[in-house]
Amino acid sequence: MSVKIKDVASAAGVSVATVSRVLGNGPVSAELRARVERAVLDLGYRPNLSARRLRSQHSQTVGLVVSDIRNPFFTGVSRAVEDAAYQAGMRVILCNTDENPEKEAMYLRLMQEERVSGVIFSPTRETSQHFNVAGFDFPMVMIDRTGPAGQADAVLLDNRLASIQLVEHLLDRGYSRIGALFGNTSTTGSERNGGYEEALKLRGLPSGGRFVAPTAEAAELAVAQWLKEATPPDALLASNGLMLLGALRALRAAGVSIPARMGLAGFDNEIWTGLVGEGLTVIEQPVYQIGQIAMEMLLARLEDASLPIRRVVLNGRLIERGSTRGPSRSEH
Amino acid sequence: MSVKIKDVASAAGVSVATVSRVLGNGPVSAELRARVERAVLDLGYRPNLSARRLRSQHSQTVGLVVSDIRNPFFTGVSRAVEDAAYQAGMRVILCNTDENPEKEAMYLRLMQEERVSGVIFSPTRETSQHFNVAGFDFPMVMIDRTGPAGQADAVLLDNRLASIQLVEHLLDRGYSRIGALFGNTSTTGSERNGGYEEALKLRGLPSGGRFVAPTAEAAELAVAQWLKEATPPDALLASNGLMLLGALRALRAAGVSIPARMGLAGFDNEIWTGLVGEGLTVIEQPVYQIGQIAMEMLLARLEDASLPIRRVVLNGRLIERGSTRGPSRSEH
DNA sequence: GATTCAATTGAAATCGATTACATCACGGCT
DNA sequence: AGCCGTGATGTAATCGATTTCAATTGAATC
Numbered sequence: 030m031s032v033k034i035k036d037v038a039s040a041a042g043v044s045v046a047t048v049s050r051v052l053g054n055g056p057v058s059a060e061l062r063a064r065v066e067r068a069v070l071d072l073g074y075r076p077n078l079s080a081r082r083l084r085s086q087h088s089q090t091v092g093l094v095v096s097d098i099r100n101p102f103f104t105g106v107s108r109a110v111e112d113a114a115y116q117a118g119m120r121v122i123l124c125n126t127d128e129n130p131e132k133e134a135m136y137l138r139l140m141q142e143e144r145v146s147g148v149i150f151s152p153t154r155e156t157s158q159h160f161n162v163a164g165f166d167f168p169m170v171m172i173d174r175t176g177p178a179g180q181a182d183a184v185l186l187d188n189r190l191a192s193i194q195l196v197e198h199l200l201d202r203g204y205s206r207i208g209a210l211f212g213n214t215s216t217t218g219s220e221r222n223g224g225y226e227e228a229l230k231l232r233g234l235p236s237g238g239r240f241v242a243p244t245a246e247a248a249e250l251a252v253a254q255w256l257k258e259a260t261p262p263d264a265l266l267a268s269n270g271l272m273l274l275g276a277l278r279a280l281r282a283a284g285v286s287i288p289a290r291m292g293l294a295g296f297d298n299e300i301w302t303g304l305v306g307e308g309l310t311v312i313e314q315p316v317y318q319i320g321q322i323a324m325e326m327l328l329a330r331l332e333d334a335s336l337p338i339r340r341v342v343l344n345g346r347l348i349e350r351g352s353t354r355g356p357s358r359s360e361h
Numbered sequence: 362m363s364v365k366i367k368d369v370a371s372a373a374g375v376s377v378a379t380v381s382r383v384l385g386n387g388p389v390s391a392e393l394r395a396r397v398e399r400a401v402l403d404l405g406y407r408p409n410l411s412a413r414r415l416r417s418q419h420s421q422t423v424g425l426v427v428s429d430i431r432n433p434f435f436t437g438v439s440r441a442v443e444d445a446a447y448q449a450g451m452r453v454i455l456c457n458t459d460e461n462p463e464k465e466a467m468y469l470r471l472m473q474e475e476r477v478s479g480v481i482f483s484p485t486r487e488t489s490q491h492f493n494v495a496g497f498d499f500p501m502v503m504i505d506r507t508g509p510a511g512q513a514d515a516v517l518l519d520n521r522l523a524s525i526q527l528v529e530h531l532l533d534r535g536y537s538r539i540g541a542l543f544g545n546t547s548t549t550g551s552e553r554n555g556g557y558e559e560a561l562k563l564r565g566l567p568s569g570g571r572f573v574a575p576t577a578e579a580a581e582l583a584v585a586q587w588l589k590e591a592t593p594p595d596a597l598l599a600s601n602g603l604m605l606l607g608a609l610r611a612l613r614a615a616g617v618s619i620p621a622r623m624g625l626a627g628f629d630n631e632i633w634t635g636l637v638g639e640g641l642t643v644i645e646q647p648v649y650q651i652g653q654i655a656m657e658m659l660l661a662r663l664e665d666a667s668l669p670i671r672r673v674v675l676n677g678r679l680i681e682r683g684s685t686r687g688p689s690r691s692e693h
Numbered sequence: 694g695a696t697t698c699a700a701t702t703g704a705a706a707t708c709g710a711t712t713a714c715a716t717c718a719c720g721g722c723t
Numbered sequence: 724a725g726c727c728g729t730g731a732t733g734t735a736a737t738c739g740a741t742t743t744c745a746a747t748t749g750a751a752t753c
Contacts, residue, residue, distance in 0.1 A: 031476075031498055033739055044703045049741055058701065075473040079420070080739035082411040084708050099440055104431050111430075111457060120471075123455055125443060139452075141407045144363075166363055274632065300606060301633025365709055376733045381711055390731065412709035416738050 032072045041068035052076060082144070091327060092140040092148040094124045094133065096214075101270060101299050102316055103151070106172060109320025110149055117328055119146065128214045128243070130155045141165065147327045149320075152176055153214050168330045170323045174215045175340075182330060183340045184323045188217055191312045191345040192224025192266070195294050198310065198347060199264045200232060202355040204292045207234070208262030210251055210272050212243030221268050221296075243268070248275025249282075256283050263356055264292030270299045273309065289357035298348055307351020315343050364404045373400035384408060414476070423659060424472040424480040426456045426465065428546075433602060433631050434648055435483070438504060441652025442481060449660055451478065460546045460575070462487045473497065479659045481652075484508055485546050500662045502655045506547045507672075514662060515672045516655045520549055523644045523677040524556030524598070527626050530642065530679060531596045532564060534687040536624045539566070540594030542583055542604050544575030553600050553628075575600070580607025581614075588615050595688055596624030602631045605641065621689035630680055639683020647675050 038045045041064040050057050051065040068074070082088050093110050095103040107123060114121045122143060124136040133156050140148050147168045152160070154174070162169055162180040169176070171183040199207050209225050211218035222238045229236040239255075241247040248267060252275065255261055265280075267273035273295030277287075285291045287306060295302075298313035322341055330336055370377045373396040382389050383397040400406070414420050425442050427435040439455060446453045454475060456468040465488050472480050479500045484492070486506070494501055494512040501508070503515040531539050541557050543550035554570040561568040571587075573579040580599060584607065587593055597612075599605035605627030609619075617623045619638055627634075630645035654673055662668055 031473075034741095035739080045740080046703060046705095046742080047701085050702090053741080056701065061702085075470065077415070077476060077739050078474045079411045079414040079476065080708090081741075082708095083409070083415055083710085084739080084741040086708070086741095088411070097440075098430070098443075099433075099436050101431075104436055108429070108431055108457065111455070120454065122452065123443070125440065138407065141363075142410045144409060144411065274636075277636070299633075301631075301636055304606075304609070304633055305636045366711095367709080377710080378712080378733060378735095379731085382732090385711080388731065393732085409709050412738090413711075414738095415740085416709080416711040418711095418738070 032074045034074070034076065037065065037068045037072055037074045040072060041065045086144075088144045088146055089118060090120045090122060090143060090145045091324075092122045092124060092136070092143070092145045092150075094126060094136050094140070094148060094150045094152075096126050096128045096151060096153070098123065098125055102173070102297055102314065105316035106320035106323075109317040110324050113321050113324035113328075117324075126153070128153050137165065140167070146331055149323045149327060150176070151215075154216050154219075155214075157216060168327065168334065170327045170330075172319055172323045174217050175220075179338060179340075182326045182338055184319050184326065185340065185342050186217075186314055186319075187342050187344050188220035189224035189227070191296070191347075192221045193228040194345075194347050195266055195310075195312060196225055196228035198349065199266070199292050199294060199353055200228075200234075202288075202292065202353050204264035204353075204356060205234065206260065206262045207236075207264045207266060207292075208255060209236075209238040209266040209268070210248050210276065211238055211240050211268040212272065213240035214243055218243070218268055225266065237262075241272075243272060245271045245275035245278070248272035249279045250275075252276045252279035253283065256280075256285065262291070264294070264353070267293070267295035269295070270297035270302075273297065273302070273311070277305065277309070287352050288354045292356065293352040296345075303348075303350065307354070310350045310353040311348050312345035313348055314345050318343065364406045366406070366408065369397065369400045369404055369406045372404060373397045420476045420478055421450060422452045422454060422475060422477045423656075424454045424456060424468070424475070424477045424482075426458060426468050426472070426480060426482045426484075428458050428460045428483060428485070430455065430457055434505070434629055434646065437648035438652035438655075441649040442656050445653050445656035445660075449656075458485070460485050469497065472499065478663055481655045481659060482508070483547075486548050486551075487546075489548060500659065500666065502659045502662075504651055504655045506549050507552075511670060511672075514658045514670055516651050516658065517672065517674050518549075518646055518651075519674050519676050520552035521556035521559070523628070523679075524553045525560040526677075526679050527598055527642075527644060528557055528560035530681065531598070531624050531626060531685055532560075532566075534620075534624065534685050536596035536685075536688060537566065538592065538594045539568070539596045539598060539624075540587060541568075541570040541598040541600070542580050542608065543570055543572050543600040544604065545572035546575055550575070550600055557598065569594075573604075575604060577603045577607035577610070580604035581611045582607075584608045584611035585615065588612075588617065594623070596626070596685070599625075599627035601627070602629035602634075605629070605634070605643070609637065609641070619684050620686045624688065625684040628677075635680075635682065639686070642682045642685040643680050644677035645680055646677050650675065 034045050034048050038048045043061055048065050051062050111121050126132040130153055145167055149170050151173045157176045169181045171181055211222050225238055226236045241251045265276050267276045287293050294310040296312050298311045302309040302311050366377050366380050370380045375393055380397050383394050443453050458464040462485055477499055481502050483505045489508045501513045503513055543554050557570055558568045573583045597608050599608045619625050626642040628644050630643045634641040634643050
């Protein structure tokens with residue numbers, strides 16, 4: 030088969046221990062080191078990571094468990110996590126759960142079998158409720174969505190604040206019947222709904238958030254139906270990039286003009302939000318930073334398990350664009 | 362530490378061999394099987410995959426080496442590969458090379474250390490020229506970009522044909538000075554340029570493709586400069602989603618109206634291409650299928666290494682949208 | 694010159710599983 | 724009754740590295 034440490038050792042005329050020390054920067058005389066390095070090159074030796082991990086008892090691997098890598102939010106996070114991980118000499122195992130609690134459980138089991146050093150996890154709401162971090166023998170960092178209260182490190186957006194900013198922006202621009210769509214699979218949705226209701230209550234206005242599956246299709250359907258009701262909203266807020274897309278499609282299909290007949294704003298500053306029509310107002314999340322910080326926190330905890338549990342809350346950034354320029358006067 | 366097979370064995374009152382057989386569906390009596398399964402559950406035993414891989418000499422892992430997972434093309438491919446892999450009981454290690462040949466070499470080395478079963482690879486042009494598949498002891502499947510001629514299985518788009526379709530479409534719609542931007546890091550760019558030149562030559566028209574880095578920024582800059590030249594094109598073709606985005610930005614910044622003053626078409630049917638203006642005409646690649654077929658080919662080769670080398674060429678699909686409706690008559 | 698100490702080196706144990714091989718019990722057959 | 728084949732089980736070797744521990748060397752100290 031392939032060349033092993035034994036082959037290198039005999040080629041260099043040294044013991045396997047010495048070869049191992051050369052590889053691991055242990056104490057070796059310059060002469061032997063040179064001989065070994067030459068042998069490694071000559072034979073094209075590559076250490077077997079399974080064997081190394083088995084013996085040394087650390088995997089140098091972290092798991093990243095998210096709902097769907099095709100969601101640009103997670104794509105960005107994943108890229109940041111991988112950059113940071115590989116820089117720290119670790120690998121990343123990526124898992125897509127499709128918001129399916131069974132897949133989540135399955136992948137967490139897999140992470141245990143891989144003996145990963147730690148996991149960065151974005152759990153579904155269902156999972157996060159009844160699951161116990163203590164059941165795993167690796168640390169976890171939650172991202173985007175909060176897990177069971179205070180059990181693990183977390184990197185989150187200030188969802189309440191972000192919603193409030195969006196709502197107040199819409200109100201400032203003259204919209205008054207503000208509807209909203211939130212995802213029904215994560216804690217993120219509830220938190221954003223909280224901010225949304227709070228901001229409206231403050232002004233004595235009625236709220237009416239609706240919870241649907243966090244997909245473009247579900248959002249499109251929901252908005253299409255909403256438009257048919259007696260008093261539809263005059264502005265809509267969508268809780269992630271996919272739902273914003275669905276809302277946009279429904280409004281276009283129904284011929285509702287933006288921003289005149291309907292204001293539209295949402296989360297996630299995806300490429301296209303700046304390009305469609307006169308641009309869509311959104312809350313931009315610090316995607317890359319979320320991944321980066323999550324990885325840093327995980328590494329810190331691996332260094333020192335006794336660290337107090339931390340929760341980093343980042344602010345989003347409101348990007349005002351044409352889709353919320355205000356309702357047409359003629360409407361009144 | 363964590364519970365090992367030995368613990369399970371003594372808890373169930375059997376030998377480790379029997380436990381291993383229960384796990385691997387070997388021949389075990391119903392009674393012992395039940396005892397072992399109970400012990401596994403009671404102790405929460407999870408087999409150590411490093412140990413298993415070391416002993417059994419197969420990793421059940423494939424590598425996926427692409428330039429950047431944030432490119433929606435690769436995101437889609439990756440999702441398909443992972444779905445297919447996990448269905449076949451394999452894991453995927455994802456690597457981003459950033460079109461950097463050194464990173465490519467580094468990650469291929471890593472793949473050897475992981476003793477992966479195989480690799481799905483989208484090489485830079487530079488790497489694909491001087492690299493030898495025989496140097497690796499795992500099979501590879503090339504995707505999107507062709508590797509060294511005929512050395513490995515590949516799943517590709519018919520780039521020549523796709524370019525021809527785009528050019529003929531533009532000509533049909535009345536454009537005549539067709540410019541094009543191709544990425545300078547992959548074989549894909551050259552192939553698309555080939556089709557582009559061929560289609561124009563057939564009609565006796567001049568061609569003038571330009572090669573730039575496959576990023577939005579590079580494309581934007583290139584188009585901005587192009588517009589300042591003596592006789593700018595009246596239609597542009599962009600070789601991937603990012604470059605199409607860059608071209609669009611440059612045209613908008615310069616106030617060039619689409620499709621009247623400039624036709625615009627490109628590759629990759631990304632979400633936003635259907636949403637901006639009256640839509641952008643694009644060639645849609647069968648992204649998910651590319652990943653799926655690549656994985657199938659890899660699995661087939663792992664089954665039988667003697668299989669003849671295959672190259673699957675898929676057709677793209679032309680999606681006609683508003684951005685190529687034709688130049689304004691008033692221009693003449 | 695003897696003793697101590699640090700720095701190299703190698704032999705062998707070890708990580709946690711799979712698997713080759715030996716053993717055993719049992720039933721069917723001549 | 725004796726023989727043999729079959730299926731279940733256990734013992735021990737093995738995968739390829741790291742790491743412990745002991746041995747060796749040579750320089751430094753008294």
